[in-house]
Amino acid sequence: MSYETVIGLEVHVELSTASKIFCSCETTFGGEPNTHCCPVCTGLPGALPVLNEQVVDYAIRTCLATHCAITPLTRFDRKNYFYPDLPKAYQISQLHKPIGRNGHLEIETAEGLKKIGIHEIHMEEDAGKLIHDPWEDCTLVDYNRCGVPLLEIVSEPDLRSAEEALIYLEKLRSILQFLGVSDCRMEQGSLRADVNVSVRPVGSQTFGTRTEMKNMNSFKAIGRAIVAEAKRQIDLIEDGKTIKQETRRWDENKDSSFAMRSKEDAMDYRYFPDPDLVAINITPDWIERVRSGLAELPESRRARYIADWQLSEYEAGVLTTHPAIANLFEETATLSGRPKDAASWMLGEFMQAAKEQECEPQDLHMPAQSLATLIARVAEGVVNRNTAKKIFTQILENKVDPDAYIEQNGLRMVSNPDALKDKIAEIIAANPQSIVDYKAGKTKAMGFLVGQVMRAMQGKADPQLLNELLKDALDRA
Ligand SMILES: [Zn+2]
Structure with a gap:
Protein backbone atom coordinates (compact mmCIF):
# COMPACT_ATOMS: atom_id res chain seq x y z
CA MET A 1 0.00 0.00 0.00
CA SER A 2 1.26 3.50 -0.61
CA TYR A 3 0.92 6.20 2.02
CA GLU A 4 0.63 9.93 2.13
CA THR A 5 2.35 12.03 4.81
CA VAL A 6 0.28 14.79 6.42
CA ILE A 7 2.15 17.60 8.14
CA GLY A 8 1.02 20.60 10.15
CA LEU A 9 3.41 23.15 11.61
CA GLU A 10 3.16 25.37 14.66
CA VAL A 11 5.80 28.03 14.25
CA HIS A 12 6.87 30.08 17.25
CA VAL A 13 8.57 33.32 16.40
CA GLU A 14 10.11 35.74 18.90
CA LEU A 15 9.23 39.32 18.03
CA SER A 16 12.02 41.86 17.83
CA THR A 17 10.37 44.46 20.06
CA ALA A 18 12.74 46.37 22.34
CA SER A 19 10.89 45.32 25.49
CA LYS A 20 8.98 42.26 26.67
CA ILE A 21 5.25 41.69 26.09
CA PHE A 22 3.93 42.61 29.56
CA CYS A 23 6.79 44.57 31.21
CA SER A 24 9.57 46.95 30.20
CA CYS A 25 12.46 44.47 30.55
CA GLU A 26 14.77 44.29 27.54
CA THR A 27 14.52 41.42 25.04
CA THR A 28 18.16 41.30 23.87
CA PHE A 29 19.40 37.75 23.32
CA GLY A 30 21.97 36.53 25.83
CA GLY A 31 23.17 38.66 28.73
CA GLU A 32 24.11 37.46 32.21
CA PRO A 33 21.44 35.01 33.40
CA ASN A 34 18.49 36.60 35.20
CA THR A 35 19.50 40.21 34.52
CA HIS A 36 16.62 41.07 32.13
CA CYS A 37 13.89 40.36 34.67
CA CYS A 38 11.45 42.11 36.99
CA PRO A 39 8.57 41.13 39.30
CA VAL A 40 6.16 40.93 36.33
CA CYS A 41 8.10 38.54 34.11
CA THR A 42 9.18 36.40 37.05
CA GLY A 43 5.57 36.19 38.26
CA LEU A 44 5.95 37.61 41.76
CA PRO A 45 2.68 37.90 43.72
CA GLY A 46 0.76 41.10 43.03
CA ALA A 47 2.66 42.05 39.87
CA LEU A 48 0.37 43.07 37.02
CA PRO A 49 0.98 42.77 33.25
CA VAL A 50 0.73 45.79 30.93
CA LEU A 51 0.48 44.95 27.23
CA ASN A 52 3.19 46.23 24.88
CA GLU A 53 1.29 47.86 21.98
CA GLN A 54 4.10 47.13 19.53
CA VAL A 55 3.42 43.40 19.91
CA VAL A 56 -0.13 43.93 18.62
CA ASP A 57 1.19 46.05 15.73
CA TYR A 58 3.62 43.29 14.74
CA ALA A 59 0.87 40.67 15.05
CA ILE A 60 -1.41 42.74 12.80
CA ARG A 61 1.41 43.08 10.24
CA THR A 62 1.84 39.31 10.22
CA CYS A 63 -1.92 38.70 9.93
CA LEU A 64 -2.14 41.08 6.95
CA ALA A 65 0.81 39.47 5.16
CA THR A 66 -0.65 35.98 5.65
CA HIS A 67 -4.21 36.96 4.65
CA CYS A 68 -5.66 36.23 8.11
CA ALA A 69 -8.97 37.67 9.28
CA ILE A 70 -8.20 39.90 12.25
CA THR A 71 -10.33 39.37 15.36
CA PRO A 72 -11.82 42.77 16.25
CA LEU A 73 -11.98 42.03 19.99
CA THR A 74 -8.98 39.83 20.70
CA ARG A 75 -8.20 38.59 24.20
CA PHE A 76 -5.57 36.81 26.26
CA ASP A 77 -6.10 33.54 28.13
CA ARG A 78 -4.16 31.79 30.84
CA LYS A 79 -2.67 28.45 29.91
CA ASN A 80 -2.03 26.74 33.21
CA TYR A 81 0.89 24.40 33.64
CA PHE A 82 3.41 23.82 36.37
CA TYR A 83 7.00 23.82 35.24
CA PRO A 84 9.96 25.86 36.50
CA ASP A 85 10.55 27.65 33.17
CA LEU A 86 7.43 29.74 33.94
CA PRO A 87 7.32 30.80 37.58
CA LYS A 88 3.75 32.17 37.38
CA ALA A 89 2.60 28.56 36.75
CA TYR A 90 0.64 29.79 33.74
CA GLN A 91 1.52 31.24 30.37
CA ILE A 92 -0.38 34.22 29.05
CA SER A 93 -1.49 33.06 25.62
CA GLN A 94 -4.59 33.12 23.40
CA LEU A 95 -7.06 30.29 22.91
CA HIS A 96 -10.59 31.60 22.55
CA LYS A 97 -9.99 34.82 20.61
CA PRO A 98 -6.65 34.62 18.79
CA ILE A 99 -5.69 37.76 16.89
CA GLY A 100 -5.81 36.14 13.43
CA ARG A 101 -7.65 33.24 11.77
CA ASN A 102 -8.19 31.58 8.39
CA GLY A 103 -5.18 32.87 6.51
CA HIS A 104 -2.97 31.24 3.93
CA LEU A 105 0.41 31.32 2.24
CA GLU A 106 1.06 30.33 -1.34
CA ILE A 107 4.15 28.20 -1.87
CA GLU A 108 5.89 27.19 -5.07
CA THR A 109 6.24 23.41 -5.25
CA ALA A 110 7.50 21.13 -8.01
CA GLU A 111 3.83 20.63 -9.00
CA GLY A 112 3.09 24.36 -9.12
CA LEU A 113 1.58 26.88 -6.72
CA LYS A 114 -0.05 25.45 -3.61
CA LYS A 115 -2.12 27.22 -0.99
CA ILE A 116 -1.26 26.31 2.61
CA GLY A 117 -3.94 27.28 5.09
CA ILE A 118 -3.09 29.15 8.28
CA HIS A 119 -5.48 28.06 10.99
CA GLU A 120 -4.65 30.85 13.39
CA ILE A 121 -2.05 33.27 14.71
CA HIS A 122 -1.90 34.06 18.38
CA MET A 123 0.21 36.20 20.69
CA GLU A 124 1.83 34.80 23.82
CA GLU A 125 4.81 35.14 26.14
CA ASP A 126 7.93 33.01 25.91
CA ALA A 127 9.09 30.92 28.88
CA GLY A 128 12.47 30.95 30.61
CA LYS A 129 15.28 28.62 29.75
CA LEU A 130 16.31 25.58 31.77
CA ILE A 131 19.95 24.61 31.60
CA HIS A 132 20.64 21.04 32.67
CA ASP A 133 24.12 20.74 34.12
CA PRO A 134 25.23 17.10 33.94
CA TRP A 135 28.47 17.78 35.91
CA GLU A 136 26.79 19.24 38.96
CA ASP A 137 23.71 17.05 38.42
CA CYS A 138 21.40 20.03 38.73
CA THR A 139 19.21 22.28 36.60
CA LEU A 140 19.73 26.04 36.39
CA VAL A 141 17.13 28.48 35.23
CA ASP A 142 17.51 31.73 33.27
CA TYR A 143 14.45 33.98 33.12
CA ASN A 144 15.87 36.50 30.63
CA ARG A 145 13.71 34.97 27.89
CA CYS A 146 10.63 34.78 30.12
CA GLY A 147 8.06 37.26 28.79
CA VAL A 148 9.69 37.84 25.39
CA PRO A 149 6.77 38.25 22.95
CA LEU A 150 5.97 35.34 20.67
CA LEU A 151 3.63 34.79 17.78
CA GLU A 152 2.46 31.26 17.21
CA ILE A 153 1.53 30.65 13.60
CA VAL A 154 -0.47 27.43 13.24
CA SER A 155 -0.80 25.96 9.77
CA GLU A 156 -3.59 23.67 8.60
CA PRO A 157 -2.46 20.07 7.96
CA ASP A 158 -2.02 20.94 4.27
CA LEU A 159 1.63 19.97 3.81
CA ARG A 160 2.36 16.60 2.20
CA SER A 161 6.13 16.15 2.29
CA ALA A 162 9.29 17.29 4.05
CA GLU A 163 10.11 19.37 0.93
CA GLU A 164 6.78 21.20 1.11
CA ALA A 165 7.21 21.82 4.84
CA LEU A 166 10.63 23.36 4.24
CA ILE A 167 9.42 25.54 1.36
CA TYR A 168 6.58 26.77 3.60
CA LEU A 169 8.98 27.49 6.48
CA GLU A 170 11.41 29.35 4.26
CA LYS A 171 8.63 31.44 2.79
CA LEU A 172 7.19 32.23 6.21
CA ARG A 173 10.62 33.15 7.58
CA SER A 174 11.31 35.44 4.66
CA ILE A 175 7.96 37.22 5.12
CA LEU A 176 8.57 37.70 8.85
CA GLN A 177 12.03 39.09 8.17
CA PHE A 178 10.84 41.49 5.47
CA LEU A 179 8.00 42.65 7.72
CA GLY A 180 10.65 43.49 10.31
CA VAL A 181 8.81 41.63 13.07
CA SER A 182 11.57 39.12 13.87
CA ASP A 183 15.19 38.39 13.02
CA CYS A 184 14.21 34.68 12.83
CA ARG A 185 17.63 33.56 14.04
CA MET A 186 17.01 29.86 14.46
CA GLU A 187 20.33 29.26 16.25
CA GLN A 188 19.19 31.73 18.93
CA GLY A 189 15.74 30.13 19.09
CA SER A 190 13.87 33.11 17.68
CA LEU A 191 12.15 30.78 15.22
CA ARG A 192 11.20 27.27 16.30
CA ALA A 193 8.61 24.84 15.07
CA ASP A 194 6.46 22.08 16.52
CA VAL A 195 6.02 19.52 13.78
CA ASN A 196 2.86 17.38 13.60
CA VAL A 197 3.11 14.29 11.44
CA SER A 198 0.61 11.57 10.53
CA VAL A 199 0.28 9.15 7.63
CA ARG A 200 -2.70 7.67 5.80
CA PRO A 201 -3.29 5.45 2.77
CA VAL A 202 -3.28 7.46 -0.45
CA GLY A 203 -6.87 8.40 -1.30
CA SER A 204 -8.10 8.27 2.33
CA GLN A 205 -10.03 11.31 3.51
CA THR A 206 -9.59 10.78 7.25
CA PHE A 207 -6.44 11.73 9.10
CA GLY A 208 -4.25 9.17 10.83
CA THR A 209 -3.14 9.54 14.47
CA ARG A 210 -0.55 12.28 14.67
CA THR A 211 2.55 12.72 16.75
CA GLU A 212 4.25 15.99 17.55
CA MET A 213 7.95 16.87 17.68
CA LYS A 214 8.43 20.03 19.68
CA ASN A 215 10.81 22.97 19.59
CA MET A 216 12.79 22.14 16.49
CA ASN A 217 15.16 24.92 15.51
CA SER A 218 16.90 23.78 12.35
CA PHE A 219 15.38 23.31 8.91
CA LYS A 220 17.69 20.40 8.23
CA ALA A 221 16.55 18.57 11.37
CA ILE A 222 12.89 19.26 10.56
CA GLY A 223 13.26 17.75 7.09
CA ARG A 224 14.95 14.63 8.40
CA ALA A 225 12.58 14.26 11.34
CA ILE A 226 9.51 14.32 9.06
CA VAL A 227 10.93 11.63 6.78
CA ALA A 228 11.97 9.42 9.72
CA GLU A 229 8.69 9.87 11.61
CA ALA A 230 6.56 9.06 8.55
CA LYS A 231 8.59 5.92 8.01
CA ARG A 232 8.26 4.90 11.68
CA GLN A 233 4.47 5.30 11.51
CA ILE A 234 4.17 3.37 8.22
CA ASP A 235 6.26 0.53 9.67
CA LEU A 236 3.96 0.36 12.73
CA ILE A 237 0.84 0.22 10.54
CA GLU A 238 2.33 -2.43 8.29
CA ASP A 239 3.16 -4.49 11.39
CA GLY A 240 -0.49 -4.22 12.48
CA LYS A 241 0.35 -1.98 15.45
CA THR A 242 -1.31 1.29 16.43
CA ILE A 243 0.20 4.75 16.54
CA LYS A 244 -0.01 6.55 19.88
CA GLN A 245 -0.83 10.23 19.96
CA GLU A 246 2.22 11.56 21.76
CA THR A 247 4.95 14.17 21.91
CA ARG A 248 8.29 12.87 20.66
CA ARG A 249 11.74 14.33 20.84
CA TRP A 250 13.94 14.30 17.76
CA ASP A 251 17.54 13.31 18.43
CA GLU A 252 19.64 14.80 15.64
CA ASN A 253 22.69 12.69 16.54
CA LYS A 254 20.83 9.39 16.50
CA ASP A 255 18.72 10.42 13.49
CA SER A 256 15.61 9.12 15.27
CA SER A 257 12.91 10.25 17.66
CA PHE A 258 11.76 8.88 21.00
CA ALA A 259 8.54 9.24 22.99
CA MET A 260 8.47 12.00 25.65
CA ARG A 261 4.93 12.07 26.94
CA SER A 262 1.38 11.49 25.82
CA LYS A 263 -0.02 14.56 24.12
CA GLU A 264 -1.99 17.03 26.22
CA ASP A 265 -5.30 18.39 25.02
CA ALA A 266 -6.42 21.97 25.49
CA MET A 267 -8.52 20.73 28.43
CA ASP A 268 -5.43 19.71 30.35
CA TYR A 269 -4.31 23.33 30.49
CA ARG A 270 -7.54 24.65 32.07
CA TYR A 271 -7.52 27.75 29.86
CA PHE A 272 -9.55 30.75 31.01
CA PRO A 273 -9.57 34.45 30.03
CA ASP A 274 -6.82 36.36 31.84
CA PRO A 275 -8.62 38.65 34.31
CA ASP A 276 -5.61 41.01 34.52
CA LEU A 277 -5.79 42.00 30.83
CA VAL A 278 -8.70 43.68 29.09
CA ALA A 279 -9.79 42.68 25.59
CA ILE A 280 -8.05 44.63 22.81
CA ASN A 281 -10.29 46.49 20.42
CA ILE A 282 -8.57 46.38 17.03
CA THR A 283 -10.33 49.07 15.05
CA PRO A 284 -10.38 49.30 11.24
CA ASP A 285 -8.35 52.53 11.63
CA TRP A 286 -5.66 50.69 13.53
CA ILE A 287 -5.49 47.98 10.86
CA GLU A 288 -5.29 50.59 8.09
CA ARG A 289 -2.51 52.44 9.91
CA VAL A 290 -0.49 49.22 10.08
CA ARG A 291 -1.34 48.30 6.48
CA SER A 292 -0.15 51.65 5.15
CA GLY A 293 3.23 51.19 6.85
CA LEU A 294 3.67 47.59 5.69
CA ALA A 295 7.08 46.86 4.14
CA GLU A 296 7.27 45.59 0.57
CA LEU A 297 7.34 41.79 0.58
CA GLU A 407 45.04 56.28 -4.73
CA GLN A 408 47.05 55.21 -1.68
CA ASN A 409 48.04 51.91 -3.30
CA GLY A 410 48.51 53.16 -6.88
CA LEU A 411 45.93 50.71 -8.23
CA ARG A 412 44.79 52.70 -11.25
CA MET A 413 44.61 50.55 -14.34
CA VAL A 414 47.47 50.99 -16.84
CA SER A 415 45.86 51.75 -20.21
CA ASN A 416 48.93 53.43 -21.66
CA PRO A 417 49.93 51.29 -24.74
CA ASP A 418 53.62 52.23 -24.50
CA ALA A 419 53.96 51.09 -20.90
CA LEU A 420 52.23 47.83 -21.80
CA LYS A 421 54.31 47.25 -24.95
CA ASP A 422 57.56 47.51 -22.97
CA LYS A 423 56.42 44.90 -20.46
CA ILE A 424 55.15 42.61 -23.23
CA ALA A 425 58.50 42.76 -25.01
CA GLU A 426 60.28 41.85 -21.75
CA ILE A 427 58.02 38.88 -21.06
CA ILE A 428 58.22 37.55 -24.63
CA ALA A 429 62.00 37.75 -24.52
CA ALA A 430 62.07 35.82 -21.24
CA ASN A 431 59.76 33.02 -22.48
CA PRO A 432 60.95 31.78 -25.88
CA GLN A 433 59.27 28.36 -25.48
CA SER A 434 55.87 30.03 -25.19
CA ILE A 435 56.37 31.71 -28.56
CA VAL A 436 57.10 28.33 -30.13
CA ASP A 437 54.00 26.83 -28.47
CA TYR A 438 51.86 29.73 -29.60
CA LYS A 439 53.05 29.41 -33.17
CA ALA A 440 52.26 25.66 -32.95
CA GLY A 441 48.66 26.60 -32.17
CA LYS A 442 48.67 26.01 -28.41
CA THR A 443 46.23 28.60 -27.14
CA LYS A 444 47.27 27.94 -23.55
CA ALA A 445 50.55 29.75 -24.26
CA MET A 446 48.63 32.99 -24.83
CA GLY A 447 46.92 32.71 -21.45
CA PHE A 448 50.22 32.00 -19.75
CA LEU A 449 51.84 35.10 -21.24
CA VAL A 450 48.85 37.30 -20.33
CA GLY A 451 49.24 36.08 -16.75
CA GLN A 452 52.97 36.83 -16.78
CA VAL A 453 52.50 40.40 -18.02
CA MET A 454 49.62 40.96 -15.57
CA ARG A 455 51.79 39.78 -12.71
CA ALA A 456 54.70 41.95 -13.80
CA MET A 457 52.32 44.91 -13.74
CA GLN A 458 50.86 44.00 -10.33
CA GLY A 459 47.52 43.14 -11.94
CA LYS A 460 46.90 46.70 -13.05
CA ALA A 461 47.02 46.27 -16.84
CA ASP A 462 43.90 46.99 -18.88
CA PRO A 463 43.04 43.36 -19.74
CA GLN A 464 41.45 44.08 -23.11
CA LEU A 465 44.30 46.28 -24.31
CA LEU A 466 46.86 43.78 -23.00
CA ASN A 467 45.23 40.99 -25.00
CA GLU A 468 45.21 43.03 -28.19
CA LEU A 469 48.82 44.20 -27.86
CA LEU A 470 50.16 40.78 -26.87
CA LYS A 471 48.43 39.04 -29.78
CA ASP A 472 49.84 41.68 -32.08
CA ALA A 473 53.37 41.22 -30.71
CA LEU A 474 53.19 37.42 -30.94
CA ASP A 475 51.94 37.49 -34.52
CA ARG A 476 54.90 39.64 -35.41
CA ALA A 477 57.44 37.64 -33.39
ZN1 LIG B 1 10.15 42.06 33.30
Missing part, protein backbone atom coordinates in the same frame (compact mmCIF):
# COMPACT_ATOMS: atom_id res chain seq x y z
CA PRO A 298 9.92 39.66 -1.28
CA GLU A 299 7.51 38.56 -4.03
CA SER A 300 6.76 42.13 -5.04
CA ARG A 301 10.44 43.08 -4.89
CA ARG A 302 11.36 40.13 -7.11
CA ALA A 303 8.80 41.16 -9.71
CA ARG A 304 10.12 44.71 -9.64
CA TYR A 305 13.76 43.65 -10.10
CA ILE A 306 12.79 41.53 -13.11
CA ALA A 307 10.55 44.17 -14.72
CA ASP A 308 12.55 47.33 -13.98
CA TRP A 309 16.10 46.05 -13.90
CA GLN A 310 15.97 43.05 -16.28
CA LEU A 311 17.30 40.61 -13.68
CA SER A 312 16.68 36.89 -14.17
CA GLU A 313 14.24 34.96 -11.92
CA TYR A 314 17.24 33.31 -10.30
CA GLU A 315 19.10 36.55 -9.59
CA ALA A 316 15.97 38.20 -8.21
CA GLY A 317 15.32 35.14 -6.04
CA VAL A 318 18.75 35.12 -4.42
CA LEU A 319 18.66 38.88 -3.85
CA THR A 320 15.37 38.64 -1.95
CA THR A 321 16.34 35.89 0.48
CA HIS A 322 16.83 38.44 3.26
CA PRO A 323 15.79 42.10 3.62
CA ALA A 324 19.36 43.20 4.40
CA ILE A 325 20.56 41.67 1.11
CA ALA A 326 17.67 43.14 -0.87
CA ASN A 327 18.22 46.58 0.69
CA LEU A 328 21.95 46.55 0.00
CA PHE A 329 21.33 45.49 -3.59
CA GLU A 330 18.66 48.13 -4.22
CA GLU A 331 20.72 50.92 -2.71
CA THR A 332 23.82 49.90 -4.66
CA ALA A 333 21.85 49.59 -7.89
CA THR A 334 20.33 53.04 -7.41
CA LEU A 335 23.54 54.77 -6.32
CA SER A 336 25.65 53.30 -9.13
CA GLY A 337 22.88 53.39 -11.74
CA ARG A 338 24.08 49.91 -12.75
CA PRO A 339 21.62 47.31 -11.41
CA LYS A 340 23.02 44.49 -13.56
CA ASP A 341 26.54 45.07 -12.21
CA ALA A 342 25.22 45.40 -8.67
CA ALA A 343 23.45 42.06 -9.01
CA SER A 344 26.56 40.43 -10.43
CA TRP A 345 28.73 41.60 -7.50
CA MET A 346 26.11 40.54 -4.95
CA LEU A 347 25.65 37.07 -6.43
CA GLY A 348 29.35 36.59 -7.03
CA GLU A 349 31.87 38.14 -4.67
CA PHE A 350 29.40 39.00 -1.91
CA MET A 351 27.98 35.47 -1.55
CA GLN A 352 31.46 33.99 -1.94
CA ALA A 353 32.77 36.19 0.88
CA ALA A 354 29.99 34.97 3.17
CA LYS A 355 30.92 31.39 2.36
CA GLU A 356 34.59 32.04 3.07
CA GLN A 357 33.87 33.80 6.35
CA GLU A 358 31.35 31.10 7.26
CA CYS A 359 28.65 33.60 8.08
CA GLU A 360 25.22 34.50 6.78
CA PRO A 361 25.51 36.96 3.84
CA GLN A 362 23.22 39.44 5.66
CA ASP A 363 25.78 39.66 8.47
CA LEU A 364 28.55 40.98 6.21
CA HIS A 365 29.37 44.65 6.59
CA MET A 366 29.29 46.24 3.15
CA PRO A 367 28.19 49.89 2.81
CA ALA A 368 26.13 50.39 -0.36
CA GLN A 369 28.04 53.59 -1.14
CA SER A 370 31.39 51.74 -1.21
CA LEU A 371 30.11 48.98 -3.46
CA ALA A 372 28.47 51.54 -5.77
CA THR A 373 31.76 53.50 -6.00
CA LEU A 374 33.67 50.33 -6.82
CA ILE A 375 31.20 49.39 -9.56
CA ALA A 376 31.49 52.91 -11.02
CA ARG A 377 35.31 52.77 -11.02
CA VAL A 378 35.29 49.48 -12.95
CA ALA A 379 32.81 50.90 -15.46
CA GLU A 380 34.89 54.05 -15.88
CA GLY A 381 38.03 51.97 -16.49
CA VAL A 382 39.82 53.32 -13.41
CA VAL A 383 40.49 49.81 -12.10
CA ASN A 384 40.10 46.43 -13.75
CA ARG A 385 37.75 43.78 -12.40
CA ASN A 386 40.50 41.75 -10.74
CA THR A 387 41.88 44.73 -8.83
CA ALA A 388 38.32 45.62 -7.91
CA LYS A 389 37.89 42.19 -6.32
CA LYS A 390 40.86 42.88 -4.06
CA ILE A 391 39.43 46.27 -3.11
CA PHE A 392 36.09 44.57 -2.40
CA THR A 393 37.81 42.30 0.14
CA GLN A 394 39.50 45.34 1.70
CA ILE A 395 36.14 47.09 2.09
CA LEU A 396 34.69 44.04 3.82
CA GLU A 397 37.63 43.29 6.05
CA ASN A 398 39.15 46.70 6.78
CA LYS A 399 36.27 49.07 5.94
CA VAL A 400 38.47 51.02 3.49
CA ASP A 401 37.12 53.79 1.28
CA PRO A 402 37.53 52.49 -2.30
CA ASP A 403 38.69 55.79 -3.87
CA ALA A 404 41.21 56.51 -1.13
CA TYR A 405 42.45 52.92 -1.27
CA ILE A 406 42.97 53.09 -5.06
